[in-house]
Amino acid sequence: MLTFIIGRVTQALAMVAVMSALVFAAIFAIGNPVDVFLNEDMTQTEIEAVTKALGLDLPLWQQYLRFVSNIVHGDFGSSFVFGRSALSVVLERLPATLELAFAATIIALLIGLPVGLCVGLRPGSRADRAVMSVTSFCFSVPTFWAGLLLVLIFSVELKWLPTNGRGETVDLFGIPVSFLTWNGLRHLFLPAFNLSLPLLALIVRLTRAGTVENMGLDYIRFARAKGIAEWRIVFVHLLRNIAIPILTVTGLQLGSLIAFAVVTENVFGWPGIGKLIVDSIMQLDRPVIVAHLVMVVLLFSFINMLVDIAVALIDPRVRMSGKAK
Amino acid sequence: MSRYRSLSSRALAATLLLASLGAAQAADLKIGTRTEPSLDPHFLYIGYNVGFSQHLYDTLVFRDASGKLVPGLATSWEAVEETRWRFHLRKDVKFHDGSPFTADDVVFSFDRIPKVPNNPGTYAGTLKSIVKIEVKDSHTIDFITDSINPMLPNQFPNSFIISRKAAEGKETKDFSSGAAAIGTGPFTFVEYVPGQHVKLKKNPSYWGKSATWDNVDLRIIPNDAARVAALLGGDIDLADFIPPNDVPKLKERKEVIVHTGPSYRTIAIKPNVGLDNPDDVRTKAGAPLGKNPFKDVRVRQALSYGINRELMVERVLSGLAIPASQMVPPGMLGYSEALKNPPYDIAKAKALLAEAGYPDGFAVKLHCTNDRYVNDAKVCQVLGQMLARIGLTPEVITQPASVFFPKNRAPLGQYVLSLGGWGSAGEADNLWTWMHTYDKARGLGVFNSTGWSDKELDGKVAVIQKTIDTAQREKLEQDAMAYAMSRFVVLPLFYQTVVTATRQGFKYVPHINEYTLAMNASRAD
Numbered sequence: 093m094l095t096f097i098i099g100r101v102t103q104a105l106a107m108v109a110v111m112s113a114l115v116f117a118a119i120f121a122i123g124n125p126v127d128v129f130l131n132e133d134m135t136q137t138e139i140e141a142v143t144k145a146l147g148l149d150l151p152l153w154q155q156y157l158r159f160v161s162n163i164v165h166g167d168f169g170s171s172f173v174f175g176r177s178a179l180s181v182v183l184e185r186l187p188a189t190l191e192l193a194f195a196a197t198i199i200a201l202l203i204g205l206p207v208g209l210c211v212g213l214r215p216g217s218r219a220d221r222a223v224m225s226v227t228s229f230c231f232s233v234p235t236f237w238a239g240l241l242l243v244l245i246f247s248v249e250l251k252w253l254p255t256n257g258r259g260e261t262v263d264l265f266g267i268p269v270s271f272l273t274w275n276g277l278r279h280l281f282l283p284a285f286n287l288s289l290p291l292l293a294l295i296v297r298l299t300r301a302g303t304v305e306n307m308g309l310d311y312i313r314f315a316r317a318k319g320i321a322e323w324r325i326v327f328v329h330l331l332r333n334i335a336i337p338i339l340t341v342t343g344l345q346l347g348s349l350i351a352f353a354v355v356t357e358n359v360f361g362w363p364g365i366g367k368l369i370v371d372s373i374m375q376l377d378r379p380v381i382v383a384h385l386v387m388v389v390l391l392f393s394f395i396n397m398l399v400d401i402a403v404a405l406i407d408p409r410v411r412m413s414g415k416a417k
Numbered sequence: 418m419s420r421y422r423s424l425s426s427r428a429l430a431a432t433l434l435l436a437s438l439g440a441a442q443a444a445d446l447k448i449g450t451r452t453e454p455s456l457d458p459h460f461l462y463i464g465y466n467v468g469f470s471q472h473l474y475d476t477l478v479f480r481d482a483s484g485k486l487v488p489g490l491a492t493s494w495e496a497v498e499e500t501r502w503r504f505h506l507r508k509d510v511k512f513h514d515g516s517p518f519t520a521d522d523v524v525f526s527f528d529r530i531p532k533v534p535n536n537p538g539t540y541a542g543t544l545k546s547i548v549k550i551e552v553k554d555s556h557t558i559d560f561i562t563d564s565i566n567p568m569l570p571n572q573f574p575n576s577f578i579i580s581r582k583a584a585e586g587k588e589t590k591d592f593s594s595g596a597a598a599i600g601t602g603p604f605t606f607v608e609y610v611p612g613q614h615v616k617l618k619k620n621p622s623y624w625g626k627s628a629t630w631d632n633v634d635l636r637i638i639p640n641d642a643a644r645v646a647a648l649l650g651g652d653i654d655l656a657d658f659i660p661p662n663d664v665p666k667l668k669e670r671k672e673v674i675v676h677t678g679p680s681y682r683t684i685a686i687k688p689n690v691g692l693d694n695p696d697d698v699r700t701k702a703g704a705p706l707g708k709n710p711f712k713d714v715r716v717r718q719a720l721s722y723g724i725n726r727e728l729m730v731e732r733v734l735s736g737l738a739i740p741a742s743q744m745v746p747p748g749m750l751g752y753s754e755a756l757k758n759p760p761y762d763i764a765k766a767k768a769l770l771a772e773a774g775y776p777d778g779f780a781v782k783l784h785c786t787n788d789r790y791v792n793d794a795k796v797c798q799v800l801g802q803m804l805a806r807i808g809l810t811p812e813v814i815t816q817p818a819s820v821f822f823p824k825n826r827a828p829l830g831q832y833v834l835s836l837g838g839w840g841s842a843g844e845a846d847n848l849w850t851w852m853h854t855y856d857k858a859r860g861l862g863v864f865n866s867t868g869w870s871d872k873e874l875d876g877k878v879a880v881i882q883k884t885i886d887t888a889q890r891e892k893l894e895q896d897a898m899a900y901a902m903s904r905f906v907v908l909p910l911f912y913q914t915v916v917t918a919t920r921q922g923f924k925y926v927p928h929i930n931e932y933t934l935a936m937n938a939s940r941a942d
Contacts, residue, residue, distance in 0.1 A: 123823025129463060129538035137857065138542050146535060170535040173453075174611070175460045175589030185612055240642055247650040255650035256643050257636055258613055268610075361638040361647070363612030371453070371639065374788065376819045 097397065104393035108386050115382055116159065120152050125172050125376035146172070159382075168386075169379035173372070178379035182365055182387055187267045188258060189357070189364030193349035195271065195284035197342060200292040205338075208299025209326065215304050223296060230293035239286045239359035246282060253282050256361030283360035287353055291345050298341060302334030336407050343399030347392040444940070446630045449644045449653035450933050453637045456609055457592035458577035458600070459530045462538040464840060467575050468932025472617055472633070473513075474577035474600030475625075477504055477523065478570050480843060486570055490518065490578055490601065496885070499565045506556040510624045512580040513605045520558040524550055525581035533589065543572040545860065567885035571843060603628040603936060612637060617935070633935045645918075648673060654923055657933040659916040661735040661791060673918050678927030679748065680913040681840045683741050683847070684790055686724075686800070687907050688717050689833045691868015697782040697833040701810050706779055711833060715773040717905035722759050722766035723807035724800065730911050733795050737916055741909035743898050744839060744847035748929070750887065751845030751894030756902060758909075766807040778808035784825065785836040787815040791913055797836055800910075828855035830866035837907070839864075840930065845894040849878045852906050869906050 126143050143149050147158060162169060168178040211220040247255040259279030261268035270276030306312060307330070315325050354366035361367075365384055372380040454469035455461045477491040491504040510518040527550060531541035546569065549561040562569060583599035584591070591597040598606040603623045607616040617633040636653060638644040641660050648656040649670065659667065659675065667675050688711035689695065698706045710716045726740035742758045745751050759765075770778060783804065785797035794815040801813040824831045839847050854870040855862035861878070862869075877897035884890045902909075915927035919938065926937040 122820055125819075126537045127823040127826055128819050129461060137860070138539055138545070142537055142539055146537060172535065172537045173461065174593070175455065175457060175533070175535055176593060177590070180590075181611065188612070240646070243643070243646045243650070247652075248646055251650060255647040255652045256638055257647075257652070358640045359643055361636070361640065361643050363610070363637070367612060367639070374817060374819060 093401075096400075100393060100397045100400075104390060107393065108389050111385055111389055112159075112163075112382050113156065115385055116156050116378070117152065119376055119378045119381065120155070122376060124148055125378065128376055129172075168383040171372075171377055171380045173375050173377045173380070178377075178383040181380055182368065182383045185363060185365045185368050186387065187269065188362060189350055189353055189366060191269055191271065191280070192284055192287060192353055192356070192362055192364060193346060195280055196288035196291065196349055197346050199284055200288040200295050201342065204292045204295030205299055208296040209303055209331075211296075212300040212303025213307065213326070215300075220300075223300075227293035227296050230289045233289070235286060235289070235355045236359060238289060239283070239356055242282050242286055243359065254279050256359075258363055283356050283362050286360070287349060287356040291342070291349065294341060294345065295338060298338050299334060302337065303330060306330050306333050332406070336403055339406065340399055340403060343395055343402070347395045350391055350395075351388045444630050445632045445634065446655065446935055446938055447634045447636065447653045448933060448935065448938075449636050449638045449647045449656040451639050451641075451644065451658045453612065453639075454615060454635070455589070455592075456595070456598050456606070456615070457533070457589040458579065459526075459533045459540055460536050460538075460589045460592075462540045462542075462575070464931055465933070468928065468930065468934055469615075469635075470577050470600075471602065471932070472604040472935060473598055473602045473606060474579060475510075475602050476574050476577055477506075478573040480574040486574070489574075490523075494570055496567075497559070500562045502560045502562070502566075502569050503553070504558050504560070506558065507624065508556055510601050511622055512583065512601055513599045513620060514580065514583055516580060516582050518578070518580075518601055519555045520552045521555075522578055522581050523558055524552060525585065526578045527576065529579070529584070530576060535589075540575060542860075543575055546572075565883060567883070604633060607632075628936060629939050630935055635935075648918055648920065651920065653920075655917065655919045655925060655938055657917050658931075659918050661737040661916060664735050664737060664916060667918055672921050674921060674923070676917045676919065676925045676927055677737060678915045679739065679746055679929055680915045680931055681746060681749070681842075681929050682790070682838050682913045682931070683744050683746060683841065683909055684738075684793075684796065684836065684838045684911055684913060685741070685744065685907045685909045686720065687830075687835050687837045687851075687867050688720065688905075689830055689835070689867045691829045691870075692831075692833055695833040697784075699780045701777060701780050703780070709833065710773065710775060710779060713773045714905060715769045716775070717908065718759070719766040719769035719773070719807060720804070721905055721908045722762045722769065724803050724908065724910065725761040726758060726910055727761070729796065729799055729803075733792055733799050734911070737914045738791075738911040739914070741911045743845075743902055744851070744907060744909055745841045745845035745894075745898065746912040746929075749841050749844055750891050751848075751898060753895040753898060756895075756899055763807055770808060775808075778810065780810040780812065781834055782812045782814055782832070783834045783836070784821065784832040785813070785815045786818045786821045789818040789821070790836075790838045793836060796910070800836070825866050827863055827865045828857075829868045835866075837866075838913075844890075845898050848874070848894065848897050848901065849882070852901050853878050867907070871904065871906070874901055874904075874906075 124143060126139055126148065147155060170176065171178045171181050174181050207223060211223045214220060243255050246253045257279055258270050260273045260275040261270050262272050264272065270280045311329065312325060315329055353364060354370055357364045357366035358370060369381065369384050452465040455466045458470035458474045475490045477489050479487045479489040481487050490507050490510060492507050494502060494504040497503045506520055512518060527544055530544060531539065546562040546566045547560050548563050551559040553559060560569060580599045584597040587597040593609055595606045595609060603620050604617040605620045607618045609615045614637060615635040619628045619631050638647055644656045645659065645663055647653045664675055667673050690712045692709050694705065694707060695709055698710060700706055730736060730738045730740055743753065743756045783797060783801055785793055787794035797813050797815050801811040804811040825835055839851060841847060849861050850864045852869055852874060853862040853865065854875050855865045874897065877900065881890060881893045881897060884893060915931050917925050917927050919925050922941055924939045924941045928934055928937060
């Protein structure tokens, strides 16, 4: 177990190193962020002074070395746009994205599991066919379009829910969250639902497929022959067996939801890191871009590791050891 | 049952009445804005931030809606010697924390402006001519400039005054937290949640015109569609930067009003005359042309004849722009009614190209941004089509501003033909920022990416910069602009307009500099 965790952490760190070097070089190739913010009163003298003050006049390798040595000291540099520590700019937005991603996952599981089970137990029924077409729709509709449609229907026309923003937040252990107030929940629902759509469809399909497959297997028949109650068969024996792929996929998807909530956050004005990365790329705010991506890589690796551990706990066939790979 | 119903309906009526009374008493304004503002008025000089800072902070000199200078924290000013300006400061002005405003705060603010660390967009440029500041008494201050600078007061409307007591030793992050965000402006800081909103409250002891709003909630919604949806859904009262293409739809809806006004920004084509054998220009067969056709005034003139500015404004910008004939918008110093565009005339354009030695035209790359100006990518495509009609083979390339600008900067851009925008600061300053010969030492031609260098024009600019008298200055600027336009140094296309939308029941006066100002919004009674 310990070897496994150490291996994963090393992997994650290597990934961070490679990724940060790539991003650094890419942004360097695009150009000088100072050019993006030129204003009518800046002369060449000021432009050069500012470029020098930001250390942007140095050759690439020197800039990178300087950056790495700063990171070792926990300093990602100061955002060009906000004038504050890039890491704190990212960290203060992270809770919003995490909340959105978790809410989306919970919605997807709460709706996806029962629906998948129901139709999986009656394959070929009319409900099954209807659910299958709806899920194809959820997969194929672009998030952006679906989001705008949700806003138009529920916010602009029906005026049931607010169009955007995070609403009221309350501090939970010092972290601002929306889901504890009614106003915050109303703001959270549409974006979370929008973000959950593809995952929801995925969970419905996985649950259905697992159910259909497992219901014909020997252990279910044996359980039936033993006279075990149907609900017990479904919720104890079946669910435990189909849980592994669902859990794995949900876990992996949670990482993507966090990293790629970009579109939903923009449509709903949700102040998370997705909205931040788009703005930062537009403005070549390199410290924030790098801090953001490092954060995402670490989160991603961490979640994957948790998923692997959880799977091993549920399924005794999976054993974690150095030789598993 | 009936009694119950009438009771409940009465209760409902009473609640509604109370609710409407409540709404009338607390004047709240919710703004949906495109850009995240900087709370530090000396950090990141972009137009949007200048507008935002005006809520919390004041400057010595204000510029009114028409671009004229009016007293701000300074009540009057005069040039006592050629290189010495004296400013008399307003007395009895208090900062939001109650401390008095004195000359020392001006010294502190001006000293801090060039020193804000990690600042890619410095405000220092406006103050560069000041070599020394002398405090005469608590409310009189002298600025000594390196040479005669008649424009000094014009350079002050963006230099915000902060409090030494509140901000000494503080950083940009202390402004974001509100600790140092202490100004003398019409609103005071309440809360800033990055990525979400800035909340402001009325400053009850403001020295100037008292704000109409008790509370202002500035919500940051960069996505255009989301901002418009928020307005339609009634979550906000006002949305800035409405995309022109949404305007016809919005005008049909009863619950919103669209407010338009002229903008300070002129959009133009910049032909590059500095490149000798640009890769961007080729024969139609694809072979290098061997020379730069835009060095020939007839080719630049042909482009101007070949552009149908009226059509472009109507189709691409939904009529929300004004065809431009010069590089300064109407209403600003130096604008000349007499200056007209060459009429749209394809035959004339073709004839001019033939005369210049290109009867069959040539292939040219046209570079534009796609996220900087209103509908810039579409403008670029339409321009491409118009150039094709006069016999050129254009290739339209649109890029994000972050890619475009580093490649197209002074002293010589890489693009032979590009789209650009210029926001005039109250007068025809484009003459010395775009069209004057690039001169690093004197800070002239700072944005001259086209390599234009013209002794006659430079001479005219030199005279303008030494002229203090406004009427005389106007004449000189008009004359210089007429000359530049006759040489087709740049080809102005149109003046942008500022489009803001509010809910029914609100009024808004769009600001020429595209600022979003709570001060310009009011209830329609």
